[in-house]
Amino acid sequence: MRGLTADYQLTLPAILRRAESHFGYREIVTRLPDKSFHRYTYADMVRRTKKLAVALGGLGLEKSDRVATLAWNSYQHLEAYFGIPCSGVVLHTINPRLSPDDLAYIFDHAEDKILLIDETMLQLLDSFKDEVNLEHIFVISSDGSVPDSAPDGLESYEDLLESADESEFEYPDFDENDAAAMCYTSGTTGRPKGVTYSHRCICLHSMAAATPDMLGLRERDTVMPVVPMFHVNAWGLPFTAAMTGARQVMPGPHLDPESLLENLAQERVTVTAGVPTIFFGILRKLDEDPDAYDLSNLHDMIIGGSAAPESMIRAFKERHDLNVLHAWGMTETTPLGTVCNLTSEKEELSEDEKYQVRATQGVPGPFIEVRARGDEGFAAWDGESMGELEVRGPWVTGAYYKDEDPDKFTDDGWFKTGDIASISPGGYVEIQDRTKDLIKSGGEWISSVTLENDLMAHDAVAEAAVIAIPSEKWQERPLGVVVLEDGKDVTEEDLMSHLAEKHPKWSLPDAIEFVDEIPRTAAGKFLKRALREQFKDYTPTA
């Protein structure tokens, strides 16, 4: 016997229709390249999105062909987020920070037919244009024209819209399992791998993200995704915001702390989201001038992408009364997996203990399941036992595009994240390390992340990475690599005693090296592979 529920499909056209029917009055604000503000409403967005879908329909694409974007967060990119999937083809967001080589690889691998590109990213084209096979390239620009400096053959995004009549748009009926979007991982090893998102997966992710123990988004919120729309759907925020009717503020190409703080204050943003690097900058700026910005509307700063150190979470709260919501996810999980809202049993904890909990990755969203696979079966949920985090759920990918790297998926439907985690009673996940960054010393595991966080908790430390260096005796040993705060100084010995307050002696780094900067991936994460290469023959001088 079946449940006789209507055969209603969870699709992006349904979200677009909801935005049109209910939230036409709600505003979408974009910071343009010249730093002025562009404002329009969801009603305008829907009208132009329909034009885009109709126009794409006239370009001879076939169902599920890929249309790529290389663009900052903007209203036009939002139009692409809905217009491309609502015309039956697949939105393929591309990370402009990848190497030209990886960019060409991705275009080729995804077989993109069309590209929408920001005028501010045109210089990227030179490096890979001859390698790829695109039928059309449309330029998104503030004045609607193709800049004179652009290569020949480029077309205008505004002209594309202009060519179409939105009244020709009919809401399509897709199977919810059809692909709506795709994104490539920006892995630190090997080639990027493609992850495809079904309409269903994005819709379920949007509903779950809106629940109060995940992000708690609603119509009266104003959401500013700082996390780029080329990076795992900007954590799904543009979709969740459209579903809930939340106002959206798009920072455009301006990701410097000053511009972001101006947006947060002037536009009375209630929820923002980005990687720790962005918030390090914001924190520094606020510390310099604590009264310059009225952030009284801002109730949550969602930090993910890599771990937010406890010291940062504490600093925002204690010095600026700002709440950090720690989140974890991956390209393969659409991306939200866990969010760290404190559950009721944590109410009794001391403030210090609460900060410790807030620095974990938190509890899985509804229908997301986690387990940690250790060397001997699954790790107990005791907050200490470690294993490789495995995850499953309705918005967790079941395979990479073109079936690459099938070993990342278990036979019983779980995705192997490559993260080493412990899980506490109640199900709080704490990422201890990437599998490949874990330091295996004399049969014990040392978490580089924990050491990094505790190094960064020191006043004089701006950034810290801990990597494994080869050791004949122990197999591997930790090495600390530290960037100092401007104008501050500290000795290796001081940092060692600082760490020794919390860590057993055998797990302390063999040495600390001071550097000017730590190399990063295109997604802003530490590129430890490069550090390991740099220090592979390292011998402590002490």
Add this chain to the structure above:
Amino acid sequence: MRGLTADYQLTLPAILRRAESHFGYREIVTRLPDKSFHRYTYADMVRRTKKLAVALGGLGLEKSDRVATLAWNSYQHLEAYFGIPCSGVVLHTINPRLSPDDLAYIFDHAEDKILLIDETMLQLLDSFKDEVNLEHIFVISSDGSVPDSAPDGLESYEDLLESADESEFEYPDFDENDAAAMCYTSGTTGRPKGVTYSHRCICLHSMAAATPDMLGLRERDTVMPVVPMFHVNAWGLPFTAAMTGARQVMPGPHLDPESLLENLAQERVTVTAGVPTIFFGILRKLDEDPDAYDLSNLHDMIIGGSAAPESMIRAFKERHDLNVLHAWGMTETTPLGTVCNLTSEKEELSEDEKYQVRATQGVPGPFIEVRARGDEGFAAWDGESMGELEVRGPWVTGAYYKDEDPDKFTDDGWFKTGDIASISPGGYVEIQDRTKDLIKSGGEWISSVTLENDLMAHDAVAEAAVIAIPSEKWQERPLGVVVLEDGKDVTEEDLMSHLAEKHPKWSLPDAIEFVDEIPRTAAGKFLKRALREQFKDYTPTA
């Protein structure tokens, strides 16, 4: 191209597993028949639920067989909510307030194989037991035994659990479209009709219900469903609470205002839900003794089932600082369709205007779509044009059980609610009437609900119903039927002038009749059919 999302099914076993993994410490409180409190945790609930599922598995049932419950809100009923669907059969909750004739009809129609029944409802058995064909009847009782007074052949629910070993339970993999539950409508005309709920539909309803612009439920909430668990899944609250980890307080058979207020205060309930009748009683009690109960934790009282008059919403807020969340749904919509949270554009309204908005049924949840079909096409969303409300979405039924009354479903996938509604800009739905209760006077439609609400806004009026009486000249004319507040008095003329402040003369009732009580359906709604019968030959005396 498909989105390569893992083939994860949305099922009740996934919710049960989540409650077990994450919320084992959280409490479930039940008011027992003797008014004492029973307390245990989700961990206990899951253990006993597994026993129930294993025990049911040993009774020779086949997949999708129906297991019925006749029970108040209690921890045992919660065990049935999960244990029955998690053993692969269908939870069929039955309304004990139905007539013996309808009860026998429903058992027969649903072909129930097993019944779980509360000891407090055993007397119901006499009236229909010989008409039905049940293989087992298990009695839920406080001391675990079958009362001596019970008919022969009844078995003990506790013995059933005792017979099973929870370690034999394995989480099953169901197709999310398999039936999990069913419930019959308590229609005011014709036989009850069966609605079946798939696992998917309950899971999606649970996620949507938790979003902040619907009910906004989270782990730190304590939820008390006063709406009975035999009534459309207690509006899904037991499922949503288990998914979010919210604490649950079950009032058992004690639905009197005093017991409910004791529960709300002592158990620090944050969210409760029920029909207007329940809240009329609570309001009266609070008015009598405003300081007797500390309700400072209670942030939302969800009222649905029938319309909450604006006067009640206002009285709770102004006199007791309590927030009413008005909701609308039907058995056919699992049931949540719309909830009235004020969207940002309503912020500018005056307090009076806000109350007017709060008295509407509110905005559809995510993926729920509404339209109002008038005599000439669909009604404009102008807040005035009326039509029959049609609804579709992933938890709206697509057919009745055994395909009865197929005319209620349109060819393009919408359910015809039988409610007459207007829809405002922004999509606020206002139910004006049931189709059959609408008064058609000289080509104009008169809403009985609006007149009723305005009558009930009068100090001296406890309850009011407005029905159509036949008129040769106008086809139909309205008649008001009023129950006075204890100890208060008012004349027909006074009530007419009161109504004339808001309503045009032609739409005023031809007369007002004073009665001692208004007949109600098993679900507590006005039984207008009976009133129309009573007054069918009515001629105004004035």
